[in-house]
Amino acid sequence: MLLQIILSGILVGFVYSLVAVGLTLIWGVMDIINFAHGDFLMVSMYTVFWLYTLLRLDPLASLPIAALVTFVLSFLTYKLIIKRVINAPGLTALLATFGLSLFIRNFAQYLWTPNYRFITTSLVTDKKLEMGSVIIGIPQLVAALGSIMMTFLVVWFIKNTKTGRAIQAAAQSRDTAKLMGINTEKIYAVTFGISGACVGVAGALLATFFPIYPESGALYSLLAFVIVALGGFGNIAGALYGGVLIGLSEALGGFFLGTQFKYAIVFLIYLLVLQFRPKGLFGW
Amino acid sequence: MNVKNFRIDTLYGILIVILLLPFMNSNINFRHVMVIFLIFAGLGEAWNIITGFAGQTSFGHAAFFGIGAYTSTILFYKFGISPWIGMLAGAVLATVISVIVSYPCFRLKGHYFAIATLAVAEIIKQLFISWDYVEGATGISIPIVEESVTSMQFHSSKIPYFLIAYVLFLITTMTARYIENNKMGFYLKAIRESHEAAEALGIDTTRYKLYAMMVSAALTATFGTLYAQYILYIDPFMVFTLEVSMKIVLLSVLGGLGNIYGPIIGAAILIPLSEYTRVYLGGTGKGIDLMIFGALIIFVACFEPNGILGLLKKKRSRRRGDVYARADA
């Protein structure tokens, strides 16, 4: 029983991680709080849903398309909105992304009605692994594995490619990056795009077992904030472990203290950890 | 021209105009908007003390708002104690809570602090949802009694509510202004600009941040009481929600941070805007009102990144200059 709970917690945690990775990336590079992050997740889920409904495309097959859609959406968000507020003082960027979140969410309602939708017959639906008393849903397993893969892909990209190095450079000092001949505007837009692609992948993976509706990104986005801070802003590894920690504490805390408290426990864990590591688990 | 006098005159002018408005239009919905406007402008002022002045971003002010609302409501609902006393008790309780939660939060800086306040508010919300004594998730319908000043219930007119809101708003604004112009204001701003420089100037940063938090919390709580008495129903989802915290943040940022005019201007724009877009477009059921609302927020943020106040006092024309360069010079 305990094993089951721990496993479920870890699997859920990895999906949280992926959502948080996208968030922490732009946070680290641009110091922007993107309140619309969860709504990109929702857009990705709808993308997958419509591809599935209209073209009978399996969510896993349409994953790259969803990632592309959110990449473009995110890229455009930078070009049209963030670019204008990135130099503004304090909380203005937050104001803008909050407005964006409101807009996307309600635009989704306008276009697609507020109905809850589900993808009922995907490749992984209803499949499961049974090992003794422990049961693992294949959709969750695939989502967790997908999250890990995507996270490592992002890390690899940042560490080992020219664009990745440029992202790192822009994160540390924008003007010096410019002096290297780096088009920081483009790099920022690409970073935003990658962040979008991360939630895009997360959305596609989630779509196989999570209801799809205009508000479905809201909770993930809130948890992602906590995870990002828990891991240390801008730290991708931190986001990965933070997500798992949150998934675990949610599952264990919920089981032992009452499921209604599971998110309260998550917040409590955040406060506790930060008492000892004021800059997050991996913060510098 | 004496700058200080001019500023005082402007503030008084604004205050008088606000006071007169609901008497110029007896429309109930307009007066409702005025009451809500004052409540949120006041909340913005209170929040501004800790975030605008002291630079400690709080995403958790709904916690104090809710504590204010619940304290007076419980005292009235269970013991029949006048909400006025409840308002004071709420302010005191919020102050105490603010001290308790500040202790772990002030160890954190910047975004870590902001998320921590959010976490605290969410935890408090969950406690209230699960707390049977305060009726938990089912919420409390405040028993309707005859209208009177003591019961803080008025059924025939909104004017008394407006006046109470006005007085609270006035107290809050004047408190903020007093702080801004005196030692505490200078100290808070010094903390905002540079923690280390402030320490080197002999400022006990933790203590002053704590003071700011306490004042801010107490003022926020009084509006909670009024809000509960005004709606006559509360539940945790309504007063402790992140939406309340964010609304306060948004309108203050929209108006301009760190200045007593900011929240007034922000609330004067945001509250009527959200009210009237909903009134005129909300009935369609397609979310058009919030779409437009969201788009307008984006628009303001993009074209006036310093808040509306920034637009008014734009001295330096090239505002999107290189921040890095300035910081580096």
Next chain:
Amino acid sequence: MFMQEPMLEVQNVTMKFGSLIANEDVSFSVHKGEIVSLIGPNGAGKTTLFNCITGFYRPYAGRIYFQGRDITGRPPHEITAMGLTRTFQIVKPLKEMTVKENVLTGAFLRASSRKEAEKIAEEVLEMTSLSGKKDMPAGSLTIADKKRLEIARALATGPKMVMLDEAMAGLNQTEIKEAMELCLNLKNRGITLLIVEHIMEAIMPISDRVVVLNAGKKIADASPEEVTSNEEVIKAYLGERYHAKSKKSEHGV
């Protein structure tokens, strides 16, 4: 002219960051009314020592006394309140506030009312020749004025002793001269000074004593003349060129 009353006493201070030793067993003292300079190569641990003295760091070992009271590990604001304050190498102007507001903020430490604070601020602005710029936002000052503002703000707290961290770096010759005069002026007002500086030309003439740090350790503590001829100091820090130049200026001026 020295009153042999120790203002500041640093006893065997050691400071570590992980395995990196920034200060090792450093001891020295500053007497009332003195100007003492702390010099040493980059990375010698001067700023770290400053941070230990003013309470920004808690030393790993050793004790620090100010006017005979143990201030080791006390928070910076308490130390400032006792009368020991500092400026920062990387200036930290309160950017959104005007010059006067910056100084006012410091003045509130001793003033009980706004009026009194204003008075102190005016005086200090006058003394540091910032009066003409008092309504400018601190963020838009030139680097020289920002350094001056750092000093002004520190003075507004009514200190008995001020510690200046590279307050002259980046100033031109004229400005350095002004700064030197300011230091002497402060000394005449009875304020004790501890200065970290690179510009030898500036500090040698005004210092009563020079303490030299190298790689975290104190290698010299003597009068300027003695220090400049100390072989170890020259090797570690000044380099041959300075040696030559100082000789030249001895003859030249």
Next chain:
Amino acid sequence: MLKVRNLSTGYDGVPVIFDVSFEVREGEMVSIVGSNGAGKTTILKTISGLLKPFSGEIEFLDKRIDRMPAHEIVKLGIAHVPEGRHVFGKMTVRDNLLLGAYTLESDTDIKKVLEEVYEIFPRLKERENQKAETLSGGEQQMLAIARGLMSRPKLLLVDEMSLGLMPILVDKVLDILKEISRRGMTILLVEQKVQEALEMADRGYVLQTGRIVAEGTGKELLESDLVKKAYMGM
């Protein structure tokens, strides 16, 4: 090679530089000296595109560059070694250098430049895989210069390399700069250590509160009354 005509520029609409004109010819080492706050850094930032001029023209290899974004200017062959070094502390020395070569397309080119740079700075080769923030101040300054060289610039802008360095290191870094100049690099140096900068330079300009007040060869300037009085304390 570089012509600056009637340049006015500054931050946030506040002018710092007024009507400044100068030029740098191929192969020269030119110094702009002046105290901090005179606007030296501002000029370099405007040349490299970090700041946009309020008025005036900047021409590089007969091309107007004053409206170009910074990254395009780098491609044309101007490298700017910023004041205060600004190495990417969280990245390795090697990654820092590779970023310097960001504008180079071919991998073989990059490899070649890297080798050349390592030859000038053997010390950096030793520390190739160390994080830049763990380097000492002098090493960081060298890294900053080396990084500037990585883009194979035709013109190297160097800003205040003596800032925050102990005297012994200043000498060392200046020697390196001389060496690079000797190899044929055109250099525009901005410095407040007037003596050292003018000693090295072919030609120099003296900047005071945003205006050029004197120009000439390094020697001429060193001997001028103006410089002697204002900067040498004589």
Next chain:
Amino acid sequence: MRKIGPVLLVLVLVLTTALSGCGQNQSQPDKTDGVIKIGAILPLTGPASATGVKLKYAIETAQELINGEHPEIDLELAKTAGLPNLKGAKVEFIFADHQANPEVAKSEAERLIQNEKVAALIGCYHSSATKPASQVAERFGIPFVAGSSSSAALTERGLKWFTRIAPHDGMETKLFFDYLKYLNEKYNAGIRKIAVVYIDNEYGVHAFQMVEKEIQNYKADGFELVADVKYPANVSNVDTEVQKIKAAAPDAIFHASYIGDMTMFVKKYKEMNVVPKVVLSYCGGYQDPQFVKNLGKDADYFAGPNATTSALFEKMPVLAKINEIYKAKAGVDIDGPTLEDFASAMVIAEAINRAGSTDPAKVLEVLKNHEFAAPYFVSGKIKFGEDGQNVYSASVMTQIQNGVYEAVWPETSQTKEPIPAFPAWDKR
């Protein structure tokens, strides 16, 4: 700082714009102009907007029936255009969005009454919104007919002007136990252990309180509570919740969940192999036709009370015709809560018609003393008690069988016999 003067200007500008906007509203034509306005306050945006929008369609359906001529439908107001007793006056429903926020519900109620001059209010779906909104109606002396708000507390407040169509959760709970008793007696189902799974908000918590209360009356029948699982209102996964339920191994699960979480639970039940005998759902997610659409075969055998089901259309021609109109708008069949709000619209219009005026006192008199024909409900009629609660429970127990909500109990309106035990998930 000096240029702060324009601040004043902006402030005045904004507020006067607001002012003028309101002024126009106020000079609306008088209500006797042949149009009777009724306010409908619904959650049209936010998390519950899926339901809110459907309720809006239902009320529009009612409006169409009342204002148009539909002789084919056996309803008093459908046959003639408009309200016959008010010279064929038309009824217009004014929709307002409360965004699931009590403050907004209150202010919208005030606005509708004062600015739009509505003769009555209906709504608000969320009990938390219905509470303050109906208090406004009380203060102004305007009738409020709630359709689908189910909190028992609503009718316990002693309000004079408040009535409600839907059975409240206390009544539903009784129905649950009676149904289980029926299964035990008739089919020997052997149901004893009960788990309650509920969302942590007013709706869920109140439902659970009712279970705690009612189960005392059914102790003799052997029912016992073995688990109560409360989950947060906005939930991202229900793994832990399902673990807890599985550990308790209940025979019956009572669900108070919305459509999204309900669906997640069902999927998890399947994944974790949780097989209770019966799952009964309070008015909420289960009743939404989307439930069957999303879950397909997995939705089978779930059960819950419902004001209607498509299986009943055959038996009830009036309902079938109403559904035709509704389906054209909404694209789905009419469901329980929707029908209850439809009923609230019909009832208030009928009450005004019978009163022959919009005089609130007269309308209230009709509401409280008359019985209304409701051929679209199984009960066939609506009558409000002293407290304003509809005394005829409008619900039947339904169970999904082969994707259809079949009426299974009481036997009088049965369309299919109930299936008293879940088959194993892999044996479907």
